[in-house]
């Protein structure tokens with residue numbers, strides 16, 4: 212009997228938190244469309260989430276493409292179809308690896324920092340101070356991040372794709388001897404606009420997931436996740452794990468819907 | 471202006487506030503004293519609506535804080551100043567930007583006027599010369615004073631101070647109490663000062679309320695409190711019996727100096 216009661220209590224707590232989390236996203240979307248917009252903060256966050264992530268995106272994108280070049284070539288040449296290396300590299304990057312890997316990189320680099328920053332503002336009562344000035348914390352702390360990620364994420368993903376395709380070219384064409392014309396020619400004929408749009412939709416939704424989870428975890432530090440420095444570190448870890456898991460889950464859902 | 475009625479608040483099974491009732495009339499300033507952990511900060515947070523009561527009500531200027539929302543809440547908060555116990559300065563902004571922030575966001579003043587106001591306010595709290603430092607680069611007492619400047623810069627009608635002088639040396643502490651008093655004379659705000667600065671603060675307040683065991687144990691004028699025979703009250707104002715004589719003879723414990731003099735001292 213007690214066992215069932217505990218189970219009920221625990222599920223109620225989680226259900227309530229899910230409700231709070233959903234409400235958090237709704238409120239954020241609401242304040243995106245209700246002016247005034249804090250434009251300089253949006254620019255600052257684009258710089259932080261977008262611009263400052265480019266180096267890590269270029270690096271990982273390049274290596275992902277090079278690995279694809281190797282693996283793709285060896286798999287395809289077993290069936291004597293190494294001419295299709297271009298489409299293989301292009302499609303995997305554009306439809307899957309580009310959006311997913313760049314989202315995971317942005318989670319680790321920018322998402323964690325956003326959680327920590329908002330979490331520290333929460334526990335040192337800076338969020339309360341903002342509220343007491345009659346200023347809306349969503350407008351100042353959350354909305355700029357959401358807008359910045361919606362602008363940055365597709366661009367970062369596109370960069371990841373391009374540098375990945377060049378990485379595949381480097382390995383497939385320069386090192387393993389596929390002809391450049393075949394690599395790009397076959398790619399161009401097999402990759403549709405639909406595939407590219409799929410990648411863009413994915414990267415947009417992953418961006419929203421990152422900001423949603425990371426801002427939520429920061430915003431409720433000390434309320435749902437412990438106090439003090441330990442609370443912030445817990446919130447940050449949880450944010451990174453949760454958004455990574457949600458990105459992969461949502462990727463599955465989107466792929467099966469868009470397939 | 472502020473009416474607290476039967477306020478009850480439970481934290482993790484511990485009842486911190488157990489039916490607090492307290493009224494502050496318009497233009498009145500009261501001191502709120504009480505032991506560490508007695509719930510003074512919690513009480514102030516209920517007054518501004520940062521915490522919601524489990525039972526009881528908080529009425530500020532005729533509005534119930536637990537049901538007030540949206541635009542009404544914002545417009546009430548625009549008239550309200552709050553000094554956090556820990557300062558709560560925005561740590562990504564300099565002292566100047568912190569004090570300028572509410573002016574920039576809430577008023578249409580131009581940059582020149584804002585600059586003037588902020589420098590003036592910072593001079594009042596003795597922070598000239600530290601305008602462009604970040605909160606992590608200044609001392610705890612300086613953070614307190616910067617936060618005080620930020621709370622006062624909007625000329626609030628209701629001012630709540632959570633330990634404005636804790637962590638300050640006696641000279642600056644006295645100067646800050648003096649500053650609060652002169653601000654009160656200028657703006658005639660309604661105020662609650664949470665403090666351990668007994669009996670110094672008695673000179674600038676109309677009444678003293680003491681929070682003990684979750685209720686307002688005593689609520690009286692400073693003079694009456696000084697001559698109280700209740701043991702717990704005596705323990706608080708205890709050895710200051712002789713200063714009550716000073717008080718009655720009209721001498722102020724907080725020395726009245728001109729602002730320039732204070733700044734020199736600081």
Ligand SMILES: Nc1ncnc2c1ncn2[C@@H]1O[C@H](COP(=O)(O)OP(=O)(O)OP(=O)(O)O)[C@@H](O)[C@H]1O
Nearest residue numbers: 481482486504505506507508509510511512513555
């Ligand atoms: N957010 C919270 N969650 C749980 N308990 C809390 C919370 N805030 C305060 N408390 C508890 O309420 C009690 C009163 O705290 P409060 O900060 O109001 O004390 P105080 O009177 O301001 O003390 P001090 O003079 O040291 O500042 C403490 O026992 C504290 O543990």
Ligand SMILES: [Mg+2]
Nearest residue numbers: 510511555632
């Ligand atoms: Mg306190």
